[in-house]
Amino acid sequence: MAESTGQGVGRDELATLKLLALDGALDESAKVSCADLAERLDASNQTASRRLQRLEDAGLLARDIVSDGQEVELTGDGERRLQSEYADYRRIFESDASVDLTGVVTSGMGEGRHYITLPGYMEQFIERLGYEPFAGTLNLELTAESVRKRARMSAIEPVTIEGWEDDERTYGPAYCYPASIEGSDGEYEPAHVIAPERTHHGEEQLEVIAPEKLREVLELADGDEVIVHVSE
Numbered sequence: 547m548a549e550s551t552g553q554g555v556g557r558d559e560l561a562t563l564k565l566l567a568l569d570g571a572l573d574e575s576a577k578v579s580c581a582d583l584a585e586r587l588d589a590s591n592q593t594a595s596r597r598l599q600r601l602e603d604a605g606l607l608a609r610d611i612v613s614d615g616q617e618v619e620l621t622g623d624g625e626r627r628l629q630s631e632y633a634d635y636r637r638i639f640e641s642d643a644s645v646d647l648t649g650v651v652t653s654g655m656g657e658g659r660h661y662i663t664l665p666g667y668m669e670q671f672i673e674r675l676g677y678e679p680f681a682g683t684l685n686l687e688l689t690a691e692s693v694r695k696r697a698r699m700s701a702i703e704p705v706t707i708e709g710w711e712d713d714e715r716t717y718g719p720a721y722c723y724p725a726s727i728e729g730s731d732g733e734y735e736p737a738h739v740i741a742p743e744r745t746h747h748g749e750e751q752l753e754v755i756a757p758e759k760l761r762e763v764l765e766l767a768d769g770d771e772v773i774v775h776v777s778e
C-alpha cells in the first residue's frame with residue numbers, strides 16, 4: 547500500500563527531507579549531488595532525483611541547479627512538516643501526560659478506611675508512596691466530562707500496590723496516580739488517585755488518598771467541588 551502524506555510526499559520523501567535538514571538545508575541552502583544522496587539513501591540515482599523532484603513539487607524544498615550538482619533549501623512548509631514529525635516523537639518519548647478531573651465530594655460506603663489500614667496494603671503505601679496515608683479514601687463523583695477524560699490517566703505511569711492474601715481471602719492490586727487536590731480553600735500535595743482493581747464503584751467515582759484528612763485540611767464537605775490534577 548502506498549504510504550502517502552499528501553501531494554506525492556510519502557515516508558521516503560520525508561526521510562530525504564530529514565537527511566537534507568541534517569546536511570544544513572534548514573537555515574541556508576546546502577549543496578547536494580544526486581549520486582551522494584542516492585548512496586546515503588541506499589537508492590538509485592534516479593530514485594534520489596525523483597524524491598527531490600517530488601519534494602520540490604510539493605513545495606517542501608527549493609532547488610537551484612548548478613553546474614556540479616544542486617543547491618537545496620527547505621521551504622517554510624518543509625520545515626513545518628519536519629516539525630510535525632518532531633512533535634510526534636516528542637509525544638512518544640517525552641510524554642509529560644497530565645489530566646485535570648473535576649468532581650464533587652461524596653460519602654461512600656465507609657470501606658475505604660478498612661482497606662487502606664490493612665497491613666498488606668499499608669506497608670506498601672509507606673514504601674512506595676513515601677507517606678502513610680490517612681485511613682480512608684476521599685470519594686469524588688466526577689462530572690460527565692471528567693468521566694470521559696478519566697481514560698487519559700492510562701498515559702500516566704501509576705505506582706503499583708500489589709495484591710496479597712491472608713488465611714481467609716485474597717486482596718486485589720491497586721494503582722496509585724500522583725495528583726494534587728485543589729479545593730476552593732487551596733491546593734494540597736502529595737496525594738494519589740487510587741484505582742483498586744476490585745471495586746464496588748463505577749467509572750464516575752474517583753477515590754483519593756493523602757497523608758492527611760483532606761476534608762479537614764481543605765475544609766471540604768459533601769457537595770463541594772474539587773479539581774484533581776493528575777500528572778507524573
Ligand SMILES: Cc1cc2nc3c(=O)[nH]c(=O)nc-3n(C[C@H](O)[C@H](O)[C@H](O)COP(=O)(O)O)c2cc1C
Binds near residue numbers: 657
Ligand atoms: C487499597 C484498596 C484495596 C482494595 N481492594 C479490594 C479488594 O481486594 N476487593 C474488593 O472487593 N474491594 C477492594 N477495594 C475496594 C473497596 O471495596 C471499595 O470499592 C472502595 O474502596 C470503598 O470506598 P468507599 O468506602 O470510600 O466508598 C479496595 C480499596 C482500596 C482503597
Ligand SMILES: Nc1ccn([C@@H]2O[C@H](COP(=O)(O)OP(=O)(O)O)[C@@H](O)[C@H]2O)c(=O)n1
Binds near residue numbers: 682685754758759760
Ligand atoms: N485523605 C483522605 C481520605 C479520606 N477522607 C475522608 O475520611 C472518611 C473515611 O474514608 P472512607 O473511604 O472510609 O469513607 P467513605 O469515602 O466511604 O465515606 C471519609 O469521610 C472520607 O471522605 C479524607 O477526608 N481525606
Ligand SMILES: [Mg+2]
Binds near residue numbers: 685
Ligand atoms: Mg472513601
